[in-house]
Amino acid sequence: MTGKRLLLRIVTLVALAALVVAAGAAARTGRTGGPAAKQATVKVALVTDVGGLNDRGFNHLSYVGLQQAQKKLKVQGRVFITATGADRTPNLKSAAQQGYGLVIPVGVLFEFGPIDDVAPAFPSTKFAGVDVQWSALANKEPNVRGIQFKEQEAGYLVGYIAGLVIKRHPHGGKQVVSGVGANKVPAITRFLAGYQAGAKKADPKVSVLINYANDPTFNDQAKCKETTLNQIDRGSGIVFEAAGACGLGGLDAAKEKGIWGIGVDADQGFLGSHILTSATKNVALSVYQAIADYKKNPSGFKGGFDKIYSVKNNGVGFGKLSKKLSKADRLYITKKVATIKKQIASGKIKPPTQ
Structure with missing residues (x-):
């Protein structure tokens, strides 16, 4: 064997030995090299409420927040669709069992049983409930974060707008506006309390009708439509639907009867020019920020409190005014x-909650 061939064989053997050592080290540490391999995949699950992703409201807005996080934060996301109320608890449990480190249930109805049933069984899983009040949970688990909104502030703003409009343009010679709640839960009560106060601020002489459709599903459009029609019969010229998907029925009634409707959660101006404005909640932002917090420090994701969104931090507001004006x-x-918005943000105006 020539000297050159011997040298080449020695170099080859040394290189192979180095590869074996490196492979052994990688096997022991679980690393395979490269930046992507050094960071575990962040898995986030979104559990919708009844109504699906095309509800034109809460579920859709939450999904937008998840999509933004997938694009900007490069997290792995999955949506669990809740078809009926009976799916809430099983969906939460499935998401936790399948290794999603952050589970985001959407809607206040997860507060009444499902989160309390599931969160204690999965202490290493983090939960961030949209419209869920942690301080109202029975178990108050430390791995749960509530995401709350100052609905009274958004309600006050659209109520003020309604008061201004009805004062300048009485309906049938009357200054009457109204609000419809799907069911009497804290978030809806806050919306309507703020709405009534805002309308009175703009026009002390205005009459404000408040009624509930008694729809625990927040999805029965017929009930909200019936409630709204009753208010229109009593002279309402502007109706605020603080009722989730149920409220779509009420907004349809407003269109049929030729009065103004005010949407909720999302800017619902796309429904038509009869939508005066909408009381908005920046749900997409809240979901995105929860995911960003989790990705930053999964094991240290802070639960045991309610994250509050308000006018001051761009968490609530109002939508575009109708061009029909x-x-x-x-x-x-x-x-x-x-x-008025500046005065709310500064604390000069404190809208009532009930």
Whole structure:
């Protein structure tokens, strides 16, 4: 064997030995090299409430937040669809069992049993409930974070707008506005309390009708439509539907009867020019921020409290004004409500919660 061949064989053997040592080290440490391998995949599950992703409201907005996190934060996301109320607890349990480190249940109805049933059994899984009040949970588990909104502030803003409009343009000679709640739960009560106070701020002479459709599912459009029609019969010229998907029925009634409707949660102006404005909750932002917090430190994700979203931190507000209003009306309302919004953000105005 020549000297060159011997040298080549020695170099080859040394290289092979180095590869074996490196492979053994990788097997012992669980690393396979490269930046992507050094960071475990962050898995996030979104559990919808009844209504699906096309509910034009809460579920859709939460999904938008998840999509933004998937794109910007590169997390792995999955959606568990809740078809009926009976699916809430099984869906939460399935998400935890399948290794999703952060589970996000959407809607207040998860607060009444499902989270208390599932969270204690999966202490290493983190939960962030949209519209869930941690402090109202029976177990108050440390691995659960509530995501709450100051609905009274959004309600106050749209109530103020309603008051301004009905004062300038009485309906049938009357200054009457109304609000419909799907069911009497804290978030809806806050919306309507703020709405009534805001309307009275704009027009002390306005009459405000408040009624509940008694729909525990938040999805029965016929019930909200019936409740709204009753209010219209009593003279309401503007109706605020604080009722989730149920409220779509009420907004349809407003369109049929030629009065103004006010949407909720999302900017529902896409439903038509009869939508005066909407009381909005920045659900997408809240979901995105919860996921960002979790990705930053999965094991240290803080639970045991309620994260609050308000006018001050861009968590609640109001949607665009209908172009069916005259330009003069839109300019007048925009200027007036901007002042009110600043006063709410500064704490000068504190809308009531009930």
